[in-house]
Amino acid sequence: MSSKVTEPTRVCELEQIDRESGVTALVHGRAVAIFRTHDDRVYALSNYDPFGKASVLARGIVGTRTVDGDEVPFVASPLHKQAFDLRTGRCLDHPDVRVSAYEVIISEGAVLVGGVKEQR
Amino acid sequence: MKTRKTIVVAGHGMVGHRFVQAAIERGLTETHDIVVIGEEPRPAYDRVALTSFFEVGAQELSFLPGGAYEDPRVRLVLDTQVLGIDRASHSVELSSGERIGYDELVLATGASPFVPPMPGHDLDGTFVYRTIEDLEAIRDRAATARVGAVIGGGLLGLEAANALHQLGVQTHVVELAPRLMAVQIDEAGGRTLTRHVEGLGLTVHTGVMSECVQGEDRVTGLKFKDHDEVLPLDMVVFSAGIRPRDTLAREAGLDLAERGGVLVDEQCRSSDPHVWAIGECAAPGGKMYGLVAPGYDMAEIVVDALLGGPGVFAGADMSTKLKLLGVDVASFGDAHATTPDSLELVYSDAVAGVYKKLVISECGTKLLGGVLVGDASAYGLLRPMVASGLPLPENPEELILPQSSGAGFSLPAEAQICSCNNVSKGEIEQAVADGAESQAAVTQCTGAGSTCGSCKTQVKKIVEDYFAAQGKTIDKSLCEHFAMTRAELFDVVLVHGYTRFDQIIEAHGRGRGCDICKPAIASILASQLNGHVLARENRTLQDTNDAYLANLQRNGTYSVVPRIPGGEITPDKLIVIGEVARDFDLYTKITGGQRIDLFGARMEDLPAIWTRLVDAGFESGHAYGKSLRTVKSCVGSTWCRYGVQDSVGMAIELELRYRGLRSPHKLKGGVSGCARECAEARGKDFGIIATEKGWNLYVCGNGGANPAHAQLLAGDLDGETLIRYLDRFLMYYIRTADRLQRTSTWLDSVEGGLDRVREIVVEDALGLGSELEAAMAAHIDTYVDEWKATLEDPEKLGRFVSFVNAPDTPDPHITFREERAMPVPAEPTGPVSLGASIPVGAPVTGQVEGAR
Numbered sequence: 001m002s003s004k005v006t007e008p009t010r011v012c013e014l015e016q017i018d019r020e021s022g023v024t025a026l027v028h029g030r031a032v033a034i035f036r037t038h039d040d041r042v043y044a045l046s047n048y049d050p051f052g053k054a055s056v057l058a059r060g061i062v063g064t065r066t067v068d069g070d071e072v073p074f075v076a077s078p079l080h081k082q083a084f085d086l087r088t089g090r091c092l093d094h095p096d097v098r099v100s101a102y103e104v105i106i107s108e109g110a111v112l113v114g115g116v117k118e119q120r
Numbered sequence: 121m122k123t124r125k126t127i128v129v130a131g132h133g134m135v136g137h138r139f140v141q142a143a144i145e146r147g148l149t150e151t152h153d154i155v156v157i158g159e160e161p162r163p164a165y166d167r168v169a170l171t172s173f174f175e176v177g178a179q180e181l182s183f184l185p186g187g188a189y190e191d192p193r194v195r196l197v198l199d200t201q202v203l204g205i206d207r208a209s210h211s212v213e214l215s216s217g218e219r220i221g222y223d224e225l226v227l228a229t230g231a232s233p234f235v236p237p238m239p240g241h242d243l244d245g246t247f248v249y250r251t252i253e254d255l256e257a258i259r260d261r262a263a264t265a266r267v268g269a270v271i272g273g274g275l276l277g278l279e280a281a282n283a284l285h286q287l288g289v290q291t292h293v294v295e296l297a298p299r300l301m302a303v304q305i306d307e308a309g310g311r312t313l314t315r316h317v318e319g320l321g322l323t324v325h326t327g328v329m330s331e332c333v334q335g336e337d338r339v340t341g342l343k344f345k346d347h348d349e350v351l352p353l354d355m356v357v358f359s360a361g362i363r364p365r366d367t368l369a370r371e372a373g374l375d376l377a378e379r380g381g382v383l384v385d386e387q388c389r390s391s392d393p394h395v396w397a398i399g400e401c402a403a404p405g406g407k408m409y410g411l412v413a414p415g416y417d418m419a420e421i422v423v424d425a426l427l428g429g430p431g432v433f434a435g436a437d438m439s440t441k442l443k444l445l446g447v448d449v450a451s452f453g454d455a456h457a458t459t460p461d462s463l464e465l466v467y468s469d470a471v472a473g474v475y476k477k478l479v480i481s482e483c484g485t486k487l488l489g490g491v492l493v494g495d496a497s498a499y500g501l502l503r504p505m506v507a508s509g510l511p512l513p514e515n516p517e518e519l520i521l522p523q524s525s526g527a528g529f530s531l532p533a534e535a536q537i538c539s540c541n542n543v544s545k546g547e548i549e550q551a552v553a554d555g556a557e558s559q560a561a562v563t564q565c566t567g568a569g570s571t572c573g574s575c576k577t578q579v580k581k582i583v584e585d586y587f588a589a590q591g592k593t594i595d596k597s598l599c600e601h602f603a604m605t606r607a608e609l610f611d612v613v614l615v616h617g618y619t620r621f622d623q624i625i626e627a628h629g630r631g632r633g634c635d636i637c638k639p640a641i642a643s644i645l646a647s648q649l650n651g652h653v654l655a656r657e658n659r660t661l662q663d664t665n666d667a668y669l670a671n672l673q674r675n676g677t678y679s680v681v682p683r684i685p686g687g688e689i690t691p692d693k694l695i696v697i698g699e700v701a702r703d704f705d706l707y708t709k710i711t712g713g714q715r716i717d718l719f720g721a722r723m724e725d726l727p728a729i730w731t732r733l734v735d736a737g738f739e740s741g742h743a744y745g746k747s748l749r750t751v752k753s754c755v756g757s758t759w760c761r762y763g764v765q766d767s768v769g770m771a772i773e774l775e776l777r778y779r780g781l782r783s784p785h786k787l788k789g790g791v792s793g794c795a796r797e798c799a800e801a802r803g804k805d806f807g808i809i810a811t812e813k814g815w816n817l818y819v820c821g822n823g824g825a826n827p828a829h830a831q832l833l834a835g836d837l838d839g840e841t842l843i844r845y846l847d848r849f850l851m852y853y854i855r856t857a858d859r860l861q862r863t864s865t866w867l868d869s870v871e872g873g874l875d876r877v878r879e880i881v882v883e884d885a886l887g888l889g890s891e892l893e894a895a896m897a898a899h900i901d902t903y904v905d906e907w908k909a910t911l912e913d914p915e916k917l918g919r920f921v922s923f924v925n926a927p928d929t930p931d932p933h934i935t936f937r938e939e940r941a942m943p944v945p946a947e948p949t950g951p952v953s954l955g956a957s958i959p960v961g962a963p964v965t966g967q968v969e970g971a972r
């Protein structure tokens with residue numbers, strides 16, 4: 001599947017996102033959850049929790065989980081705690097479930113969200 | 121044509137009840153009607169646990185709390201005596217005048233306490249210890265009595281003596297034999313036991329014969345034979361053995377055993393083939409058994425026989441363990457070494473008050489029995505070893521040396537672990553394999569441990585061993601980031617004075633934390649520092665609901681619950697809640713916790729809603745936090761014609777005192793104005809019930825999936841003491857419980873259980889009292905209303921926006937439909953798009969991050 005090319009959209013300042021937490025932004029009409037990890041990396045996923053069927057992921061707890069020796073940054077859905085890989089949107093508890101992950105650009109302290117990432 | 125037959129059961133005690141239960145379970149009621157006649161005013165109850173009546177009350181002991189069997193073919197007649205048996209016409213006559221015909225008659229009339237026929241034995245102030253009514257009478261007298269004596273220093277006598285002592289009566293134990301518990305333990309063990317009993321504050325007289333009870337119409341003293349002095353007393357309890365209640369059988373001309381009891385064969389059939397006898401009134405092969413387990417066996421055997429089965433009674437294990445006295449005593453198997461040429465192995469430590477003896481077969485390979493005084497921890501392992509004939513390990517002394525846990529010795533699957541309920545090790549392991557993962561769960565599904573409780577530690581060990589054998593050590597780590605329990609982490613944080621998650625995980629954990637350890641640490645920090653949960657340094661740790669100071673609902677909206685302390689609310693405040701709900705279009709419901717919940721609030725509306733509520737004088741109800749929820753009240757003495765104390769006032773005081781207190785799980789309280797218990801206080805983590813003299817404090821109850829009744833921690837307290845104990849209790853729980861462990865499951869995990877908690881909270885055995893009280897005082901001093909503080913802080917308020925780049929645009933995913941004139945969540949439709957209709961900032965270019 002190829003990503004839809006979308007103009008990167010500036011959504012907020014990096015400083016508006018607490019480390020290890022998320023905010024919700026409207027990007028081309030879609031609710032996108034944007035997360036900042038402890039090392040100042042920024043990731044964006046669809047805000048829609050496919051299990052709980054509600055737009056809430058940005059409000060989950062951000063942390064790390066070890067998967068096959070790899071430390072995966074994830075968010076736990078605030079509804080029923082399913083964990084989603086921040087990098088890919090893959091659900092760590094149910095690997096066939098995945099939410100869209102978006103490209104993110106940081107520029108001069110601003111956060112920009114681009115198109116959906118290629119699935120690998 | 122009458123095809124159904126009738127079984128009449130005389131006596132509704134422990135064994136009569138078991139008989140009926142087994143008859144229902146095994147289908148005997150498909151062909152037979154059962155009529156059970158009981159002389160006591162209430163259905164069968166747990167007589168073995170009789171002493172706990174003083175703590176838990178009659179209801180808790182009942183085997184039939186509903187008052188009837190569910191099977192309609194069983195008729196229960198209470199408060200009625202069977203007066204006689206007419207074997208010719210196959211009928212019994214009742215004290216009510218009714219006559220009932222039977223096809224089969226089962227005698228389960230139990231035994232009665234033996235009262236030595238000495239002068240004065242029936243004076244006012246003499247008692248026996250057998251029924252709930254007996255205990256009620258003893259309690260009433262103890263309220264005014266100063267000194268009392270228990271005649272009989274056996275197992276039951278000691279239990280009764282301890283109860284008297286606990287009721288505040290200065291207590292003497294008078295025993296004819298040269299030592300206490302003469303039937304069960306040997307001389308050296310008896311000496312050790314006497315020292316322990318005296319250590320508890322009781323006075324022991326052994327080797328003395330009571331001659332008469334003195335007094336005009338009320339007891340005033342006890343006179344011993346060959347002594348001139350009279351022991352001045354206000355009450356006497358006889359516990360000098362029991363006699364089978366075999367009068368009905370005797371008068372009907374049935375054969376009796378030489379030493380009393382209905383003589384029955386190995387199928388429990390009397391000399392009349394249609395009359396059976398079970399329990400303590402029966403003497404299979406001429407011997408009566410004063411324990412419940414053999415009675416249960418007999419009940420099962422008669423049901424089996426009536427179904428045409430082959431079951432026979434094969435004698436019983438007479439092992440015993442003293443309950444409740446606070447002294448460990450156990451005796452099992454051939455405790456007196458009566459087996460020819462048996463050997464004795466003794467460990468004795470006079471200083472520590474420990475005496476242990478094993479009786480071993482001549483060849484040294486088999487354990488025959490033993491006595492344990494002062495430390496009976498090995499009982500759970502040793503008793504089944506005798507019962508199953510397991511070969512002894514090479515160094516049998518290991519089994520009784522101090523600190524030996526019996527590790528390494530493994531019982532065979534068929535070893536009986538719970539003798540009261542006949543449950544084997546194999547059955548316990550099967551239950552674990554089928555998903556019962558704790559001692560409590562095993563007890564629930566197998567019954568093991570539910571009667572006298574002496575096998576509980578052994579059950580727990582089997583569960584743990586089972587997991588260990590599977591390579592599944594019960595890992596107590598909080599999560600992959602912290603190899604510690606919550607209690608350990610609590611201490612680490614306290615000792616180092618940490619204030620931030622970063623410090624803690626860097627020093628004691630690994631990785632960056634997760635949805636398990638972050639809220640747990642947030643809760644620990646909040647319990648210790650009571651800072652604002654949305655303070656910048658810790659807000660990303662908060663669980664879903666705490667993060668927005670409201671409860672997240674299925675469609676992404678929130679619910680709002682203002683605190684209504686004790687459920688008391690003024691009309692004006694009630695009107696404000698109504699107005700807020702109306703203006704913000706919120707679904708409104710009275711909760712199960714005596715307050716009002718407003719559902720369907722959008723996150724971005726929460727500050728406006730709370731501004732209105734705070735202005736009207738409301739505070740956060742912490743419905744979202746693992747913290748104090750409500751202290752439910754009944755209306756109490758202010759209005760209720762039964763109330764004896766102001767329960768509403770107390771509930772409000774407690775709710776305000778503990779509001780905002782963060783804890784391992786939610787905490788709920790209740791206060792009832794009298795024993796009618798309209799506030800359901802015993803269904804709460806802490807429940808208070810008013811008495812004439814003050815307040816009874818119950819702890820560790822809950823409703824929910826596994827309901828538990830709260831248990832009495834201390835009685836008749838004045839308000840100040842009540843609060844002191846509660847402060848200590850709550851803080852001790854907060855410090856030592858696991859994450860998401862409510863008080864009742866925490867109590868199950870406390871070594872020593874309720875008694876231990878009482879030692880710490882009431883007796884202050886660890887000297888922690890003032891520290892715990894100070895911790896609570898610090899919480900109370902630093903309490904602020906979380907919502908008010910949030911409204912005053914723009915930085916915190918900044919988080920309550922639907923979209924960071926479009927703060928006032930409502931989330932289009934949230935839609936409602938109407939039900940009974942109020943909004944409720946509409947069915948979810950999947951991700952939706954607002955289209956490109958909303959401008960959200962200009963494109964900028966730069967490098968791509970975070971796309972590894």
Ligand code: SRM
Nearest residue numbers: 671679710711712713715717743749822823824825826862
């Ligand atoms: C609103 C209410 C039901 C109602 O409409 O009456 C309710 C609603 C919820 N209960 Fe409850 N419980 C409510 C009274 C109760 C009661 C009754 C009581 O308090 O007297 C009980 C049984 C008593 C008890 O707790 O011992 C109760 C036992 C539970 C449990 C099971 C707890 C347990 O130990 O087994 C949970 C689950 C949990 O906490 O893990 C739970 C969890 C919940 C949660 C928080 C589930 C959640 O995380 O979304 C619900 C959300 C509340 C909300 O959104 O506002 N609720 N819940 C009641 C709010 C009371 C209040 O004023 O605060």
Ligand SMILES: Cc1cc2nc3c(=O)[nH]c(=O)nc-3n(C[C@H](O)[C@H](O)[C@H](O)COP(=O)(O)OP(=O)(O)OC[C@H]3O[C@@H](n4cnc5c(N)ncnc54)[C@H](O)[C@@H]3O)c2cc1C
Nearest residue numbers: 131133134135158159167201202229230399400410411412
């Ligand atoms: C304080 C105490 C502690 C104990 N601790 C233990 C222990 O730790 N372990 C242990 O194994 N055992 C213990 N026991 C003994 C145990 O309770 C008995 O073995 C058990 O109750 C016997 O059951 P049962 O049904 O034969 O007799 P009961 O439970 O006494 O039942 C007999 C019932 O029949 C009724 N009845 C009698 N005659 C008539 C009649 N004519 N008409 C109608 N009803 C009649 C009686 O009122 C009674 O309710 C203890 C007993 C006491 C009192």
Ligand code: SF4
Nearest residue numbers: 754760763793794798
């Ligand atoms: S518990 Fe007692 S005081 Fe309270 S309402 Fe019920 S009957 Fe009245």
Ligand code: FES
Nearest residue numbers: 538540571572573
């Ligand atoms: S041995 Fe009495 S309950 Fe198990």
